[in-house]
Amino acid sequence: MARRLVALAVLLVFLLLPTAAQAVAEGRTTAAGTPVAAEPTDEPSPTESESAAPTVPDGPYLSVRLLDEGEPVPGVTISATDADGGELGSAETADNGIAIIEIPGSGTYTVELDEETLPDGIALDDETGNTREVRAPLNGPNIVVYNIGTQAADTAGFGFQLSAALVSGLKFGLITALAALGLSLIFGTTGLTNFSHGELITFGGLMTWVFNVSFGLPVIVAGLLAMVFAAGFGWVQERGLWRPLRKRGTGLIAMMIVSIGFALFLRYLFQYFFGPQTKSLSQYTTQQRQTYGPIAIADKEIVIILVGIVVIAVTCIALMKTRLGKAMRAVSDNPPLAASSGMRVDGVVAAAWILGTALSGLAGALLAVNSQVNFLMGFKLLLLVFAAVTLGGLGTIWGALLGSMVIGFMVEVGPLFGVPSSIKEVGALVVLILVLLIRPQGILGRRQRVG
Amino acid sequence: MAAENTTGTTPGSTGAVDVGAARAALREVPNDPGAPKPDPILVGSGLVRRFGGLKAVDVGHIEIQRGVITALIGPNGAGKTTLFNLLTGFDEPDEGDWSFNGSSLRKVASYKVARMGMVRTFQLTKVLAKLTVIENMRLGATGQKGERFWSAVFPSIWRKQEDENTVRADALLDRFLLAKKREDFAGSLSGGQRKLLEMARALMVDPEMIMLDEPMAGVNPALKQSLLGHVKSLRDEGRTVLFVEHDMDMVRDISDWVIVMAQGSIVAEGTPDAVMADPRVIDAYLGAHHDTDLSELDEEKIEAEAMAELEGKDKP
Amino acid sequence: MDLFEILRAALSQALGPQAIVLALAAIGLNVHFGYTGLLNFGQAGFMSVAAYGLAVPIVIMDLPFVAGLVMALLMPVVLAVVLGFPTLRLRADYLAIATIATAEILRLVFGSVEMRDIFGGSNGLTGYARPFQDLNPYGSGIDLGIFALSRNDLWAATVGWILVALCSLLVWALMRSPWGRVLRSIREDEQAVRSLGKNVFAYKMQALVLGGVFGGLAGLFLALRQASVVPSDYGTNITFFAYTALLIGGAARVLGPVVGAIIFWFLLSGLGALFSQATSGANPLIPEVIMSNQQASLVRFILVGLALMLLMIFRPQGIFGDRREIAIDGR
Incomplete structure (x- = not known):
């Protein structure tokens, strides 16, 4: 394609009440190149006192801030129209990227970006238009952040995009694999389809944040501590909740519903203590990707990928070679048989919980390093983890x-081949359903009791 | 939305079969594996079922004589239950064909097999625990108008039929000594009572052939005699009975013909006395498998059941 | 602390439209899970296809209101059939994963930027409910002091409770029939039902469709009542709240979901008001350090999670039910 491609990411509309000073102003930036969440997160609000800010009208107005990878883009013409298409005027973005357009009052408006005025090296994607619908809820200032996540236009050829997507896919796949291994271990030994597994991932992410930001520890130490705490959390819930349920003879379906209650409980508990915001760690938040030949990759991404590969390899070798690993697989295959041959099934199950939650906690920690921390981060991953585990074969390690x-890879590379990027997870979920249709035991699963 | 399960034709068994003649005819049959019968109701050939590398069932030819009691015996893991599952559509063989009353059952869904007149019970009883005994019984009746979605809303359509079914169900409960338990939840019954209920419920379908998977397993000795009587009475009212059993006394007492399986194949068949004296049978029970690796056999059995459940699904 | 105000908030929600939405969704789940044993975790999906089935024809395609209603009733049936074919043969947890995934797929697609021309993106669709609002016979709202509904809500509640009554009546009629007996038997042991010559797959499909239509009615009612369809209303939580309501009232009981939904909203909104009051004002009852006003709104949801766990463990038959016939073995 001759035309240079630039990914137009997402706009975010959020009201700003001068009084509602929520703990948002922790000057964070949207991580470059990462997908922006499809829901309103709280963007840092530009303050009126910034230099070169345009004069502020008395009446209602839209304050549109154009950001490219978190950097303001000056000199771009922005115009606004009302719902009926009536022109309301236009303005040029100032040095801080802000253009101010007066509006008659609260309502829904369309903001248009004049592509001709974009600086050299920045262009918009073909498919995503240059307009955005915005809601202005206030009869006063309405802050609109117009985010355009871009890449250097010179190198944004298809090959480069593909390699970038492959790197993201590998990274995302490995993080998913850690969580999926955890889910698979627990499912294998207990038969529990654990719907609270997403919260175990979140737990890892939140703990990393707590140790890093609240206690001021380095991110790496915080991540390791988070993993240890996640393992402890796994052990505690096995002893305090799941084992007693098994002893009572609670059915698997009943346990599945219990796990849903537990997930809701944890999720809102997390929100209670952590708040609804998306927060950043103190280190490695914004790292530019560096180019190595055809591949562009940030240092932290290299670390995430290496950690993922090493931990997964060690886990798999341990499961294959060690006594405990063999015991786990024996329990997966046939719990009564394992018990009758003198195995301590409870001990094996507890080990599976500890290992499984540690892996999931690590997944959460890596996710936190990769992007940010939010009380929903694990829940959002849960269905993809389910999809991964089902696709590979429920309860098998290689399958996971x-x-x-x-x-x-599907999630990250899909958008290059026409999957709408705002719903790139959908493809993976569709595959999940197709797998259930064609080969319910998964790619590597044995034909087992699935019917 | 209506379930198409109401053909209204029950394969009645109103004594059209002369039991004496059927038994007499068996005397002419040679005691060889896969021997043809004078009046077979069920014929199967080349039935093979593999689980992984293991041939759980490999039956060259099998015929079941109409109107008599045939026992299927063999050591653990011989493939008896798997064969049962294959014949009744709860599992699908890798190869082979089999027919019931002349019509092929290949690729026929299990529920259709039941409607054709061949009803089975299960080794582990499957009573519907949270339904009452009488509800369990009523469920068995075929061709119920009230089981169609739109008719269900209007009791006037199905009330009369329901009452008739209830009369029939009560008669069966009387016969199987369960009348006192009529309003109890089936889950509260003892193991033996469950076996009785399952048998009675199968009779609500009014099957031409009934297949009992270990009817004596877990039944206390006091009940055994009455169960034996019930099985015999099934034959005497003209039904064909095929049952799997370990209890040799029962086999000797009530069966007219015995088929012996080992390692998935039929190794011998004949009249009870002839079979009990057959060295191949003693060998099958005591010889090759005596004290060998039982865990392997267990595993096969577990897997067989898993497969049965996997395959035991409807074919729309 | 104003107990009267708390009671008023609780009662108004418990008898208002919110509880109706939950009751309808839970009636559907009762057919799926309570009677048939189908683990549908995607009731939100059935709700959303009905809501968009109503809105899209009217708003985007300019078709008459009735066309929207027809679509709203048709879409859940289509979804049930499409979903049921691959999954009804599988084990319960596969159905659960497939249904929750489908509901999320639908929500993401409905809210996607790319499909905004059809589904309105994250802002959703509005401007289709006029004919419903015009039918409102009430001149004003109702305020009995302890219980108040606005004019619109009063109309919605009237229609809604009639709908709930009709659905409950249908469930009652079906479940006492031989058809209902087959469903309950499938819940107990589908192999046994098969061995008696019943086409289990067909019955499961019928149950999935019926419960899905009830879920669709919940979505349709929600769409009519709030006059807008927004994808975020159809997240997974609504499904799990409906499960909680169902388990409160008792699964496999005709009025279980209705009673459960009323109690659910009574407690949810009562607790919300209670903690909101306890944490507001200059000198709040609960110190700011322990619970801020913002955190107060979360306590009730934490309790929902806890309630769902405890109910499933200790009283799977519901808080009123006896243990004679329960939907599912808690032990």
Whole structure:
């Protein structure tokens, strides 16, 4: 394609009440190149006192801030129209990227960006238009952030985009694989389809944030501590909740519903203590990707990928070679048989919980390093983890790995081949359903009791 | 939305079969594996079912004589239950064909097999625990108008039929000594009572052939005699009975013909006395498998059941 | 602390439109899960296809209101059939994963930027409910002091409770029939039902469709009542709240979901008002350090999660039910 492609990411509309000073102003930036969440997160609000800010009208107005990878883009013409298409005027973005357009009052408006005025090296994507619908809820200032996540236009050829997507896919696949291994271990030994597994991932992310930001520890130490705490959390819930349920003879379906209650409980508990915001760690938040030949990759991404590969490899080798690993697989295959041959099934199950939650906690920590921390981060990943595990074959370790990698690449590479990027997860979920249709036991699963 | 399960034709068994003649005819049959019968109701050939590398069932030829009691025996893991599952559509063989009353059952869904007149019970009883005994019984009746979605809303359509079914159900409960338990939840019954209920419920379908998977397993000795009587009475009212059993006394007492399986194949068949004296049978029970690796056999059995459940699905 | 105000908030929600939405969704789940044993975790999906089935023809395609209603009733049936074919043969947890995934797919697609021309993106669709509002016979709202509904809500509640009554009546009629007996038997042991010559797959499909239509009615009612369809209303939480309501009232009981939904909203909104009051004002009852006003709104949801767990563990038959016939073994 001759035309240079630039990904137009997302606009975000959020009201700003001067009084509602929520703990948002922790000057964070949207991580470059990462997908912006499809829901309103709280963008840092530009303050009126910034230099070169345009004069502020008395009446209602839209304050549109144009950001490219978090950097303001000056000199771009922005115009606004009302719902009926009536022109309301236009303005040029100032040095801080802000253009101010007066509006008659609260309502829904369309903001248009004049592509001709974009600086050299920045262009918009073909498919995403240059207009955005925005809601202005206030009869006063309405802050609109117009985010355009871009890449250097010179290198944004298809090959480069593909390699970038492959790197993201590998990274995302490995993070998913860690969580999927955890889910698979627990499912294998207990038969529990654990709907609270997403919250175990979140737990890892939140703990990393707590140790890093609240206690001021370095991110790496915080991540390791988070993993240890996640393992402890796994052990506690096995002893305090799941084992007693098994002893009572609670059915698997009943346990599944219990896990849903537990997920809701944890999710809102997390929100209670952590708040609804998306927060950043103190280190490695914005790292530019560096180019190595055909590949552009940030240092933290290299670390995430290496950690993922090493941990997964060690886990798999341990499961294959060690006594405990063999015991786990024996319990997966046939719990009564394992018990009758003198195995301590409870001990094996507890080990599976500890290992499984540690892996999931690590997934959460890596996710936190990769982007940010939010009380919903694990829940959003849960269905993809389910998809990965089902795709590969429920309860098999290699299946979980294979499924995760397939899902990771599908999600990240899909948008290059026409999957709408705002719903790139949908493709993976559709595959999940197709797998259930064609081969319910998964790619590597044995034909087992699935019917 | 209506369930198409109401053909209204029950394969009645109103004594059209002369039991004496059927038994007498068996005397002419040679005691060889896969021997043809004078009046077979069920014929199967080349039935093979593999689980992984293991041939759980490999039956060259099998015929079941109409109107008599045939026992299927063999050591654990011989493939008896798997064969049962194959014949009744709860599992699908890798190869082979089989027919019931002349019509092929290949690729026929299990519920259709039941409607054709071949009803089975299960080794582990499957009573509907949270339905009452009488509700369990009523469920068995075929061709119920009230089981169609739109008719269900209007009791006037199905009330009369329901009452008739209830009369029939009560008669069966009387016969199987369950009348006192009529309003109890089936889950509260003892193991033996469950076996009785399952048998009675199968009779609500009015099957031409009934297949009992270990009817004596877990039944206390006091009940055994009455169960034996019930099985015999099934034959005497003209139904064909095929049952799997380990209890050799029962096999000797009530069966007219015995088929012996080992390692998935039929190794011997004949009249009870002849079979009990057959060295191949003793070998099958005591010889090759005596004290060998039982865990392997268990595994096969577990897997067989898993497969049965996997395959035991409807074919729309 | 104003107990009267708390009671008023609780009662108004418990008898208002919110509880109706939940009751209808839970009636559907009762057919799926309570009677048939189908683990549908995607009731939100059935709700959303009905809501968009109503809105899209009217708003985007300019078709008459009735066309929207027809679509709203048709879409859940289509979804049930499409979903049921691959999944009804599978084990319960596969159905659960497939249904929750489908509901999320639908929500993401409905809210996607790319499909905004059809589904209105994250802002959703509005401007289709006029004919419904015009039918409103009430001149004003109702305020009995302890219980108040606005004019619109009063109309919605009237229609809604009639709908709930009709649905409950239908469930009652079906479940006492031989058809209902087959469903309950499938819940207990589908192999046994098969061995008696019943086409289990067909019955499960019928149950999925019926419960899906009830879920669709919940979505349709929500869309009519709030006059806008927004994708965020159809997240997974609504499904799990409906499960909680169902388990409160008792699964496999005709009025279980209705009673459960009323109690659910009574407690949810009562607790919300209670904690909101306890944490507001200059000198709040609960110190700011322990619970801020913002956190106060979350306590009730934490309790929902806890309630769902405890109910499933200790009283799977519901808080009023006896243990004689329960939907599912808690032990």
